[in-house]
Amino acid sequence: MNFTQIGKPLKRYDAAAKVTGKAKYAGDFHVRDMLIGKIYRSTIAHGYVKKIDISKAKALPGVVAVITFNDTPDIKYPTAGHPYSTDPKHQDIADRQILTNHVRFYGDEIAAVVAENDLIAREALRLIEVEYEELPVVLTVEDALANDAPEIHKGTKNIVGKMNYEFGNVEEGFAKADFVVENEFETQTVQHCAMENHVSYAYVDAQDRLTVVSSTQIPHVVRRIIGQAFEMPVHKIRVIKPYIGGGFGAKQDSCIEPLNAALTLAAGGKPVLLDLDREESIIGTRVRHAVKYKIKTGVTKDGKMIAREVSLETAKGAYASHGISPVAKQGTAFIQMYTTPNVKFDMISVYSNAPVAGAMRGYGIPQINYALESHVDDVAAKIGMDPTDFRKLNQVKEGDADPKTKLKILSCGLEECIDKGKELINWDEKRKKYANQTGDIRRGVGMAEFCYGSGTYPVCLEIAGARIVLRPDGSILMQVGATEIGQGSDTVFSQMAAEVLGISTDQVYLESTTDSDTTPFDTGAYASRQTYVSGAAVKKAALECKSRIFEAVKKRKEIAVEKLDIKDSQIIEKNSGKVVMSLADLAMDTYYSRENSNPISVDVYNQTKSNALAFGVTFTEVEVDIKTGTIDVIEIYNVHDSGTIMNRQLAEGQVHGGMSMGMGYALTEELKLHPETGKTLNNNLLDYKLPTMMDTPDLGVEFVETYEPTGPFGNKSLGEPPAITPAPAIRNAVLNATGVSFTRLPMNTQRVFEKFKETGLI
Amino acid sequence: MSDVLKKITFTLNGKERTVEVDVRKSLLDVLRDDLELTGSKKGCEVGECGACAVMINGESIDSCIYLAVWVDGKEVRTIEGIEKDGKLSEMQQAFVDEGAIQCGFCTAGLVVSATALEERGEKMSKDEMKKELSGHLCRCTGYHNIASAVDKVINK
Known part of the structure; x- marks a missing residue:
């Protein structure tokens, strides 16, 4: 394949913003009167909260709200960053509550405070008093499956799930083999340690909508999960993803956003920042399975x-x-x-x-x-x-x-x-x-x-959206639902669009912020899917944009669309290479022609199978x-x-x-x-x-x-x-x-x- | 003045500033929260990751474990003060050119430390340079392109 843009070592789209400190991450926004949220975490690994006293914390000057499991909805929701399934059998396990009285790990989330500043919030946490009824701690598979094991989630017998298959017949295979080798292996728990901790801030906007700005790989999915956690329609929720300081999968999960939403609701809709410490990010978000x-x-x-x-x-x-x-x-x-x-x-x-x-x-x-x-x-x-x-x-x-x-x-x-x-x-x-x-x-x-x-x-749905707008100067604005988290997807998407459209990458403006209100739907950054799945949507959008451009040329110049091409932002006749008109002139005319005004904007989805x-x-x-x-x-x-x-x-x-x-x-x-x-x-x-x-x-x-x-x-x-x-x-x-x-x-x-x-x- | 506030005067990115700071606050928190310079990042708050590094009197220091009051009378340079005449510095340009940036969260601290190293004016082996910068953690790049970028500038 001869590509003009694909394969080129184009510098990162966002490199200058990042190397100068100008790129804004979720913890970098200075919203006026931002309040600080902090989580009260359990100091046992398993048991129930017998008694909780938040009165002293509430009375501390500068504390705006203290909430416990008694104040959050009694709703269990899933957190996984998977696409939703309309088939109940394929839906994720809903076993999480925003705050819990059933402590399931050392550091589980029992209560939370909102205060005017970080120091007051930390002091308020120290004033919360909890008494526990402790249960035996289950740490191994053997412990979990023991007859007298306490159930970590009622009705599960501690089993999350099982799966097996057999193709052919292994017993027969082993019998025929000259040698049989057996081993046992063991892997450890590790943590993602993205350099940016889990961080978000949330507020209720002037239209009474719950808005969460979060360091997430899956903004559209997070919107749906917040909806499930509050049984709230998605039109009431907006999730925005700014620059992200790494994810590696821990942010392919809704770890903090529902709680952040609960905190702003408790604070009357005022903006609340929930910025986890490193120590909390390591224990309180996600880890890799030890197997x-x-x-x-x-x-x-x-x-x-x-x-x-x-x-x-x-x-x-x-x-x-x-x-x-x-x-x-x-x-x-x-x-x-x-x-x-x-x-x-x-x-x-x-x-x-x-x-x-x-x-x-x-x-x-x-x-x-x-x-x-x-x-x-x-x-x-x-x-x-x-x-x-x-x-x-x-x-x-x-x-x-x-x-x-x-x-x-x-x-x-x-x-x-x-x-x-x-x-x-x-x-x-x-x-x-x-x-x-x-x-x-x-x-x-x-x-x-x-x-x-x-x-x-074929395990999950693969759907991605892309939108391309031809702007009056012949450049394009592109929006994708896919999530740039540091891997460089925005840069690669701009190469793809430029490749198809016959323009250079500096003629592609790609908005790095993903906003569930304005960017097309996409399930996000995971499964190494974005250049493959979201890239297919970008290609489809660019092809459709190109075809709309040729239709617009045909209307003006009476040249058949199949005879046209675009090279270096010039619309040319394919065979002769003769310039018909510049893309910029055409674009300007699509906006301002008294006869044929019809600006080009395409919005496509692609399902990958x-x-x-x-x-x-x-x-x-x-x-x-x-x-x-x-x-x-x-x-x-x-x-x-x-x-x-x-x-x-x-x-x-x-x-x-x-x-x-x-x-x-x-x-x-x-x-x-x-x-x-x-x-x-x-x-x-x-x-x-x-x-x-x-x-x-x-x-x-x-x-x-x-x-x-x-x-x-x-x-x-x-x-x-x-x-x-x-x-x-x-x-x-x-x-x-x-x-x-x-x-x-x-x-x-x-x-x-x-x-x-x-x-x-x- | 309340007993937790103290007025300090220091040079910040070339300009003299007089500010009232909470004596309990780290330099990082004052830079980020009070002065709205959010280029320096908070990755651990205990001096383990280097994302918050700034130069104090030319030396790279983790600003999360340096009290703001201690910069009274000193010169501070943050990532926002590294560009020269509105253009990327040679070190910043090398980070861009060598592909040393991914998520960007460790970048500011590394650029500051690498700039401090560059300004010392010593040539050094790649191993010595790696030792100098080993207080910075990065999870995206495996450090390979970062080492290339810094090496390119300090050993040119």
């Missing part, structure tokens, strides 16, 4: 996997949030990666008295991919095959279809990704060189691969210090097949960030709870170890560009995938270096040291 795996593969001696089975369980925290979706989706990745005739999957997700697991970059796939790709290396080792050859023999390829959804793979560059990765890391030479090391410092190379969908079809798989690999070299248990990542490369790359610089940026997140997941990050009280022990950025600049080596990125026929410009997903494979690749490199199979994340110094002692290396 335990039992995984088993039957393989023939020539390296063909003929039966695979995985069973997984998760204690997912106090509320359903996204329900079983981030766990059930792991079954999709499990079956899609390798074409094995007999595959079995089963999962269970239970409630526990812990911070709530929800969506996080990769939506469950980093967990299962860690288990699967670690296991696959162990299987390859068992039969003495090179892990890359073993994968190539078993992995999916173009033309294969998902046995569950029947969706066929129309583009697949996975094998080329592996070849590229091998070349970058110098695989063959190093695998040999590192095979039999002794000594305290050892090196190893490892890899892992993934596949990942573009959007959520396909879901292309993106592919990729991580290759890495590590150095392991046996005596201290330190793992240093020396070199790391991600190679991706995301179809057409829309903007190389932005794409590389997405990959860098995912690699860093994946390395943190592999080596240092773990949210720890007290095993008895359920209190989070490290909910701050000092004790929760994010990778720093010093921890991060140069990050190598390459793309294998395929052309995906279902993508608007041949493109597939890229946002989440880079975070998936670094952890298993590092784990497999450590296996190559030391011969030790690690089965638990993170591989932090303490754990690695202990494992080396256990396996006799120390």
